[in-house]
Amino acid sequence: MKKDKGAVVVGCGAVGPVHAQVTKECQGVHLVGVCDIIPERAQRLAAEYDCKAYNSYAQVLMDPEVDVVHICTPHYLHAPMAREAAQKGKHLVIEKPFAMNMKEAEKLGTELLAQQVKVCCILQNRYTPCIQKMKEIIGSGKYGAVKGGRGLLTWQRTPEYYRSEAWRGRWETEGGGLLINQAVHLLDLMTYLGGECAGLSGTIANRTLQEVVEVEDTAEATLYTKAGQILHFFATNGYCANTPFDLEIILEKATLHFQDNKLYLRQEEQVQEIATNKVTQKGKAYWGNGHWNLIQAFYNALQGEADTYTSIADGVAAVQLVDGIYRSAQTGKHISF
Ligand SMILES: NC(=O)c1ccc[n+]([C@@H]2O[C@H](COP(=O)([O-])OP(=O)(O)OC[C@H]3O[C@@H](n4cnc5c(N)ncnc54)[C@H](O)[C@@H]3O)[C@@H](O)[C@H]2O)c1
Numbered sequence: 001m002k003k004d005k006g007a008v009v010v011g012c013g014a015v016g017p018v019h020a021q022v023t024k025e026c027q028g029v030h031l032v033g034v035c036d037i038i039p040e041r042a043q044r045l046a047a048e049y050d051c052k053a054y055n056s057y058a059q060v061l062m063d064p065e066v067d068v069v070h071i072c073t074p075h076y077l078h079a080p081m082a083r084e085a086a087q088k089g090k091h092l093v094i095e096k097p098f099a100m101n102m103k104e105a106e107k108l109g110t111e112l113l114a115q116q117v118k119v120c121c122i123l124q125n126r127y128t129p130c131i132q133k134m135k136e137i138i139g140s141g142k143y144g145a146v147k148g149g150r151g152l153l154t155w156q157r158t159p160e161y162y163r164s165e166a167w168r169g170r171w172e173t174e175g176g177g178l179l180i181n182q183a184v185h186l187l188d189l190m191t192y193l194g195g196e197c198a199g200l201s202g203t204i205a206n207r208t209l210q211e212v213v214e215v216e217d218t219a220e221a222t223l224y225t226k227a228g229q230i231l232h233f234f235a236t237n238g239y240c241a242n243t244p245f246d247l248e249i250i251l252e253k254a255t256l257h258f259q260d261n262k263l264y265l266r267q268e269e270q271v272q273e274i275a276t277n278k279v280t281q282k283g284k285a286y287w288g289n290g291h292w293n294l295i296q297a298f299y300n301a302l303q304g305e306a307d308t309y310t311s312i313a314d315g316v317a318a319v320q321l322v323d324g325i326y327r328s329a330q331t332g333k334h335i336s337f
Contacts, residue, residue, distance in 0.1 A: 002028070002303050002304070004028055004029055004030045005028060005029045005030075005067040005068050005091070005299060005302050005303075006029075006030060006032040006065045006066050006067045006068070007023045007029050007030070007031055007032060007066070007067070007068045007069075007070060007093075008031075008032050008033050008034065008035055008052075008054065008060045008063070008066050008068070008069055008070065009023065009031070009033075009034045009035070009045075009070045009072055010034075010035045010036075010057060010060060010069055010070060010071055010072060010073055010081065011035070011036060011071065011072035011073035011074075011095075012034050012035070012036040012038075012041040012042050012044070012045045012072075013036075013041070013072070013165070015072050015095060016034065016036070016041075016045065016070075016072040017045060017048075018291050019070045019072055019093070019291070019295070020034055020045055020048070020049050020051075021049075022291050022292055022295045022296075023070070023295070024049060025292065026292070026295055026296045026299050027296065027299065027300075028299035028300060028302065028303045029068070029299045031049055031051045032051060032052060032063070032065045032066055033046060033051045033052030033053060033054055033060070033063075033066075034046050034049070034051060034052075034053060034054070035053075035054035035055070035056070035057060035059070035060050036055070037055060037056070039053070039055050042054060042055060057081060057084070061084060061085060061088050061090065066090060067090065067091060067302075068090060068091040068092070068093060068299075068302070069081070069085045069090045069091070069092055069093070070092075070093040070095075071085075071092065071093065071094045071095060072095050073095075074165070074167035074168075074173055074174070075097060075100050075167070075173065075174050075175050075180065075181075076100060076167065076172065076173045076174075076175070078094055078095070078097070078098065078099060078100070078108075079099050079100070079104050079107075079108045082094055082108060082112065082119070083108065083111060083112075085117075086111070086112050086115040086117050086119075087115070089115075089116065089117060090117065091117045091118045091119070091302060092112070092117060092118070092119045092120065093119075093120045093122065093295065093298060094119065094120070094121050094122060094315065095122045096121065096122050096123060096184055096185070096315070096318065097175065097180050097181075097184055097315070097318065097319050097322065098121045098312070098315030098316060098318065098319055099175075099315075099316075099319055100174075100175030100180070101175055101319065101323050101326075102316075102319055102320055102323040105315070105316045105319040105320070105323075106316065109312045109313075109315075109316045112312055113312060118298070118301060118302060118307075119311070119312050119315075120294070120295070120298040120309045120310060120311075121310050121311065121312060121314055121315025121318075122291070122294065122310070123184075123185065123188045123294075123310045123314055123315070123318060124185075124289075124290030124291045124293075124294045125185045125186075125188070125189055125290050126188070126189065126192055126290060126294070126310060127290030127291075127292075127293035127294040127297070128277045128289060128290040128293075129263075129275045129276065129277055129278070130258050130261065130262065130263035130275045130276065130277050131189060131192075131193070131258065131290070132293075133263055133274060133275040134193055134249065134256050134258065134263060135192070135193060137251075137256060137265075138193055138249065138251065138256070142253075143251040143252065143253040143254035144251050144252025144253045144254075145227075145251065145252055146193075146194055146195055146225075146227070146229055146249060146250070146251060147229060147250045147251065147252060148194075148229050148230050148231065148232075148249075148250050149190060149193070149194040149229070149231045149232075149247070149248055149249040149250060150231065150232040150233070150234075150247070150248050151186045151187070151189070151190045151231070151232070151233045151234075151235075151245065151246070151247045151248075152234050152235070152245060152246040152247075153182065153183050153186045153234075153235035153236070153245040153246075154235075154236055154239035154241075154243050154245075155182055155235075155236070155237050155239055155242045155243070155286070156237065156238070156239050156240060156241055156242055157178075157182070157209075157217070157237040159209065159211075159212045162209070162212050162213050163212070168181075168213075169209075169212065169213030169214065169215055170213070170214060170215065171214060171215060174215065176215050176216065176322065176326060177206075177213055177215030177216045177217060177237070178204075178215075178216050178217050178218065178219055178235055178236065178237045179204065179216065179219050179235070179322045179325055179326065180319075180322050182235070182237060183219065183233075183235040183322075184318050184319075184321070184322055185245075186233070186235060186245050186247065187221075187223075187233065187318065187321040187322065187325075188314070188317075188318040188321070189247060190223060190231045190233060190247065191223065191225070191231070191317070191321065193247070193249050193256075194223075194225060194229065194231045194249055195225030195226060195227050195229055195231075196225060196226045197223050197224070197225060197226070197231075197320075197321060197324075197337060198224050198225060198226045198336065198337060199223075199224050199324075199334055199335055199336040199337055200221050200222060200223045200224065200321070200324050200325060200328060200334070200335055201221065201222050201328050201333075201334045201335070202219060202220060202221030202222070202233075202324070202325035202328045202329055203219065203220055203221075203325075203328070203329050204216035204218070204219045204325065204326065204329040205217070205218045205219070206218070207236070207238050208236075208237075208238030209237070209238065216329075217236060217237040217238045218235070218236040218237070218238060219233075219234075219235050219236075219325060219329075220232075220233060220234045220235075221233045221325050221328070223321075242284065242286045243260075243286065244259070244260055244261045244285065244286045245258075245286070246258065246259050247259075253267070254266060254267045255267075261276065261277040261279075261285060261286075262275070262276050262277070263275040263276075277289060294309055294310060295309075297309040320337060324337065
């Protein structure tokens with residue numbers, strides 16, 4: 001039997017506890033410890049999971065028990081932390097976004113591919129039951145080819161959310177706002193299901209948080225797929241609640257509609273519920289509870305099974321969509337990939 005991999009979760013803020021819980025529950029991994037520069041955060045999570053508490057990243061990388069590092073820190077730290085860990089031979093699970101912008105993503109991607117380590121880029125929404133079902137139906141061709149689609153995200157990020165952590169809401173440390181942090185998931189799914197993106201036109205605005213952040217809280221874009229279809233995207237952080245995102249893909253003979261964490265298949269007047277996403281204790285249901293399936297797929301690959309997790313190429317492609325909308329908004333031009 002192969003030995004379980006030793007994992008450390010770095011960053012014990014909002015998403016770190018999800019990774020701690022997942023590594024406790026998945027096969028092929030054991031949680032060695034958690035790390036945060038705020039000692040109480042690391043200690044609290046370590047006590048909950050009965051593991052080590054580290055207060056510096058250097059300590060984590062020096063520990064021979066550690067095979068895999070989960071990077072759950074602010075965006076500006078993803079690239080330097082990933083680079084350092086890979087140089088020390090540690091495998092990586094990197095929370096989205098893979099990097100802060102396209103230049104950084106391409107450089108980091110090239111560097112990591114040259115190392116003998118595996119890298120999982122978290123885009124967990126692909127791994128929920130509803131989205132997997134959508135992918136399977138589209139791939140089967142049973143209802144014909146994709147004709148088009150739309151994605152809608154209406155979430156709420158309050159002034160307190162941005163003020164609670166200094167890195168949020170700043171170009172220098174978050175790399176943007178709504179697009180790079182929240183809507184990146186929806187953009188990824190739109191192209192994962194609707195077809196690879198050949199180019200896009202988009203705009204950004206700050207409509208509700210002008211006094212609070214320098215980045216965008218609202219964005220829209222028209223995505224053109226390589227196969228010639230159009231996907232329409234709208235997202236805002238200025239809504240009054242966090243509603244699970246809404247994604248519709250129109251096929252030649254049916255419509256697939258993901259809404260309220262359920263998947264519906266519509267054919268003329270008939271509507272059928274065909275999948276439901278489960279709600280779990282850790283994290284928020286509207287984030288998409290796909291961390292379990294994705295991270296399990298990664299540890300299966302580390303035990304010798306096929307690579308079915310979201311890769312560096314997937315992480316870079318998601319950054320490309322975000323980066324493309326920022327460039328289109330800045331120049332007023334269509335961006336081709
Ligand atoms: N996949 C998802 O659905 C999802 C959901 C939320 C957040 N995220 C992503 O997770 C990452 C973290 O976001 P968050 O909201 O949890 O942020 P957060 O600010 O709540 O937590 C980040 C933690 O990292 C710690 N930290 C900062 N510098 C550190 C260092 N040098 N060493 C160790 N720890 C350090 C901070 O003290 C903080 O506790 C981001 O990339 C974010 O986009 C993903």
